[in-house]
Amino acid sequence: xxxxxxxxxxxxxxxxxxxxxxxxxxxxxxxxxxxxxxxxxxxxxxxxxxxxxxxxxxxxxxxxxxxxxxxxxxxxxxxxxxxxxxxxxxxxxxxxxxxxxxxxxxxxxxxxxxxxxxxxxxxxxxxxxxxxxxxxxxxxxxxxxxxxxxxxxxxxxxxxxxxxxxxxxxxxxxxxxxxxxxxxxxxxxxxxxxxxxxxxxxxxxxxxxxxxxxxxxxxxxxxxxxxxxxxxxxxxxxxxxxxxxxxxxxxxxxxxxxxxxxxxxxxxxxxxxxxxxxxxx
Amino acid sequence: xxxxxxxxxxxxxxxxxxxxxxxxxxxxxxxxxxxxxxxxxxxxxxxxxxxxxxxxxxxxxxxxxxxxxxxxxxxxxxxxxxxxxxxxxxxxxxxxxxxxxxxxxxxxxxxxxxxxxxxxxxxxxxxxxxxxxxxxxxxxxxxxxxxxxxxxxxxxxxxxxxxxxxxxxxxxxxxxxxxxxxxxxxxxxxxxxxxxxxxxxxxxxxxxxxxxxxxxxxxxxxxxxxxxxxxxxxxxxxxxxxxxxxxxxxxxxxxxxxxxxxxxxxxxxxxxxxxxxxxxxxxxxxxxxxxxxxxxxxxxxxxxxxxxxxxxxxxxxxxxxxxxxxxxxxxxxxxxxxxxxxxxxxxxxx
Amino acid sequence: xxxxxxxxxxxxxxxxxxxxxxxxxxxxxxxxxxxxxxxxxxxxxxxxxxxxxxxxxxxxxxxxxxxxxxxxxxxxxxxxxxxxxxxxxxxxxxxxxxxxxxxxxxxxxxxxxxxxxxxxxxxxxxxxxxxxxxxxxxxxxxxxxxxxxxxxxxxxxxxxxxxxxxxxxxxxxxxxxxxxxxxxxxxxxxxxxxxxxxxxxxxxxxxxxxxxxxxxxxxxxxxxxxxxxxxxxxxxxxxxxxxxxxxxxxxxxxxxxxx
Numbered sequence: 001x002x003x004x005x006x007x008x009x010x011x012x013x014x015x016x017x018x019x020x021x022x023x024x025x026x027x028x029x030x031x032x033x034x035x036x037x038x039x040x041x042x043x044x045x046x047x048x049x050x051x052x053x054x055x056x057x058x059x060x061x062x063x064x065x066x067x068x069x070x071x072x073x074x075x076x077x078x079x080x081x082x083x084x085x086x087x088x089x090x091x092x093x094x095x096x097x098x099x100x101x102x103x104x105x106x107x108x109x110x111x112x113x114x115x116x117x118x119x120x121x122x123x124x125x126x127x128x129x130x131x132x133x134x135x136x137x138x139x140x141x142x143x144x145x146x147x148x149x150x151x152x153x154x155x156x157x158x159x160x161x162x163x164x165x166x167x168x169x170x171x172x173x174x175x176x177x178x179x180x181x182x183x184x185x186x187x188x189x190x191x192x193x194x195x196x197x198x199x200x201x202x203x204x205x206x207x208x209x210x211x212x213x214x215x216x217x218x219x220x221x222x223x224x225x226x227x228x229x230x231x232x233x234x235x236x237x238x239x240x241x242x243x244x245x246x247x248x249x250x251x252x253x254x255x256x257x258x259x260x261x262x263x264x265x266x267x268x269x270x271x272x273x274x275x276x277x278x279x280x281x
Numbered sequence: 282x283x284x285x286x287x288x289x290x291x292x293x294x295x296x297x298x299x300x301x302x303x304x305x306x307x308x309x310x311x312x313x314x315x316x317x318x319x320x321x322x323x324x325x326x327x328x329x330x331x332x333x334x335x336x337x338x339x340x341x342x343x344x345x346x347x348x349x350x351x352x353x354x355x356x357x358x359x360x361x362x363x364x365x366x367x368x369x370x371x372x373x374x375x376x377x378x379x380x381x382x383x384x385x386x387x388x389x390x391x392x393x394x395x396x397x398x399x400x401x402x403x404x405x406x407x408x409x410x411x412x413x414x415x416x417x418x419x420x421x422x423x424x425x426x427x428x429x430x431x432x433x434x435x436x437x438x439x440x441x442x443x444x445x446x447x448x449x450x451x452x453x454x455x456x457x458x459x460x461x462x463x464x465x466x467x468x469x470x471x472x473x474x475x476x477x478x479x480x481x482x483x484x485x486x487x488x489x490x491x492x493x494x495x496x497x498x499x500x501x502x503x504x505x506x507x508x509x510x511x512x513x514x515x516x517x518x519x520x521x522x523x524x525x526x527x528x529x530x531x532x533x534x535x536x537x538x539x540x541x542x543x544x545x546x547x548x549x550x551x552x553x554x555x556x557x558x559x560x561x562x563x564x565x566x567x568x569x570x571x572x573x574x575x576x577x578x579x580x581x582x583x584x585x586x587x588x589x590x591x592x593x594x595x596x597x598x599x600x601x602x603x604x605x606x607x608x609x610x611x612x613x614x615x616x617x618x619x620x621x622x623x624x625x626x627x628x629x630x631x
Numbered sequence: 632x633x634x635x636x637x638x639x640x641x642x643x644x645x646x647x648x649x650x651x652x653x654x655x656x657x658x659x660x661x662x663x664x665x666x667x668x669x670x671x672x673x674x675x676x677x678x679x680x681x682x683x684x685x686x687x688x689x690x691x692x693x694x695x696x697x698x699x700x701x702x703x704x705x706x707x708x709x710x711x712x713x714x715x716x717x718x719x720x721x722x723x724x725x726x727x728x729x730x731x732x733x734x735x736x737x738x739x740x741x742x743x744x745x746x747x748x749x750x751x752x753x754x755x756x757x758x759x760x761x762x763x764x765x766x767x768x769x770x771x772x773x774x775x776x777x778x779x780x781x782x783x784x785x786x787x788x789x790x791x792x793x794x795x796x797x798x799x800x801x802x803x804x805x806x807x808x809x810x811x812x813x814x815x816x817x818x819x820x821x822x823x824x825x826x827x828x829x830x831x832x833x834x835x836x837x838x839x840x841x842x843x844x845x846x847x848x849x850x851x852x853x854x855x856x857x858x859x860x861x862x863x864x865x866x867x868x869x870x871x872x873x874x875x876x877x878x879x880x881x882x883x884x885x886x887x888x889x890x
Contacts, residue, residue: 004799005713005714005717006717006718008711009713009714009715009718011711012711012714012770013726015707016726019745019748019767020730020733021729023741023745023748026744026751027740027744027747030747083641086637102645102648104871104875105652107824107871107872108864108871109828109830109844109845109864109867110828110830111830111852112655112848112864112867112868113652115860115864116651116652116655116864119655119658120651120654126654154647154648157648211735215737215739215740218831218849232737232739235739235740239746240835245747249743249747252744255737255739255740256737259735263735333790333794334794335790335793355793355794356793356794356795356797357796361794362791362794365787367785368785368787368788368790369788369791370788370806370809372809372810381795382796385796386796429791429795430794430795433795
């Protein structure tokens, strides 16, 4: 029985190899070659495109991408943690309603949400008309990094709140009572009990925000106006316009590797935290 | 008890290079309550699963009413199983769970209704038809599992540690109920457990297994009073197992004592193991009146009796169960009747 | 006092979340083409929307791809999960790690990788390649939803069915599939919403012949804004909102589905 059922997975294994493994190897292959991509026979081994990545111009792009993603993740954490905490402490009856209200916006196409900010922030947009009307200076952040950050925070904030909320709402109330029973005041209870217990949620929140933020090209394309190109914009350009697949592939591989490294680091933090928690118990 | 219903011949099962069931032979009669007893990993569940058709034997044959059962798939065997942790269908209510097998056999609707109702009555769950199985307590789920199997009127019911997940009190109640059911419907039960007390209370025949090998087959009394080797003695109940020498027929010796016994037929000076049950050791206050003298080291109250550890002058510890306690430190004598000493062939050291 | 602080904070956050959406909705009824000026109430943009062949076509592609990819990935994913569940520890973890790649990889990498594959083997980008791409990224989510249900299921349940006389295929249809149905449904819902919402992967794999809504919105937004998008946004948002309310009402586990 077990053996016969096993066969059911084989078609998908073939599918996975064709559509998941082979494409990634193709990218890897193109990143290490040069020549005409339409004539595979003419391709030869080369690290040229990686050398190109190391040029200051492109290193800056990668640096900018990680910096913007890092800042937006930090803002999401600072804004999102209190939200998660407040919702988790709300009465049971309002809790799921609040959470639903919080999540409704992410059900709207994210291009539309970004587009909405375009109409708010543009030089002739609503915010500026409002500011001019009441005699305040105009807010000229779009196109620019500030607008990109705002777009990132807006789009990804729910992904920070959701996992933190899930962890916080699962904390046993008796644990908190135990803390105050043992003499912990509210601050101590928060820093020594709630915060450490919520680390797994924070870790997955950070991953869920950082990952799409670092690889986005839509937000920077629409709100940044191409002022500060990000790694996602570069990849898009190389594949769709410049038609330099070799360079685009190298950028993709670098992006992938850096993300895998940061995820490994995050899961290590998560694990360490859990182990320490285990010891404390 | 009647004809043979199940016969296992030279049955062997390996998982990888581990032999889980090693060349066992067993005959089970109609209407018999047989228990396969042993520690976990002894091969009892695997044996049961081979009878049920969930594992294929690597060697040997299984016969059911004289016919070879090996090539018949589980769903065509007229044998049903009560699984460990029940394996109820959680997407169906109680009625549908019990009716499952009958529906497959395309039995007419009103007949199904009648038989399920009868089963619910038998397991004392009338009125629970529409209930979701998840909403039932452990004991109730257990009853549904039994009803689901019995409603198909199997000739043999296999039960794989069916009471393992219940608390002690419920276990005891269910033991009695299961026994009543088995007596009233008159089918063969093959029961797997690692609980020796359960095995002794319920069975007609107990099959003690270890490391894939049958150690002893017998009535509960046989198994308890005359364990065939050190393993059985140690696994069934508490016992003092002592390495001794058979001096001659009816005389056995160890340390500095020579005791009378009722066993014969061993070679002169043959090394043996003897078993003395803790309740078979009597204590006398005057040490000189005892065959063995010793000092009481500890006393624990166990409810019905006291459990005392007594260390003899030669340094051997004896476990003794008595209803009267002797204070720690007192020097006493111990006596054993010849028929309370069970002499066994020396096996592998445990 | 502390309560007030909390309320104000939540108020600001909700304002931040909903302001753009409300603006979009309000301006979808705005007569003036300018984004900053109120020119009176109109439904013209909604009428334009339905006249617009491009938008109708994009909507058609979006729904067709979503329905087909959900159907296919749910079936394939469930079958694959059944197989994976019965595998040895090692092969299972290898397969699951590969299966996780599309989940963990940035969409843009998945998108360009698939595009590279299609172009390398000379398959013209279009509807079929977009559909394949959607199936590629949906199946992993279906498997991730179904597998835990299979693991939770009592491992003897299939045996119990066969013990009672069910053939293996009857046991699969009448017992195992119904037992894991919640996982299959949430996997399918996940696949559907991911497909409807996807832009990046479609963008790289759809070519020019099959434009779905996301791609259309992107190109419209880049070119300059048409008020019809406002109308489209409003409609889509309303549909999603209504769907969510229905789902939430229908199931007590609404929260779970929502996530």
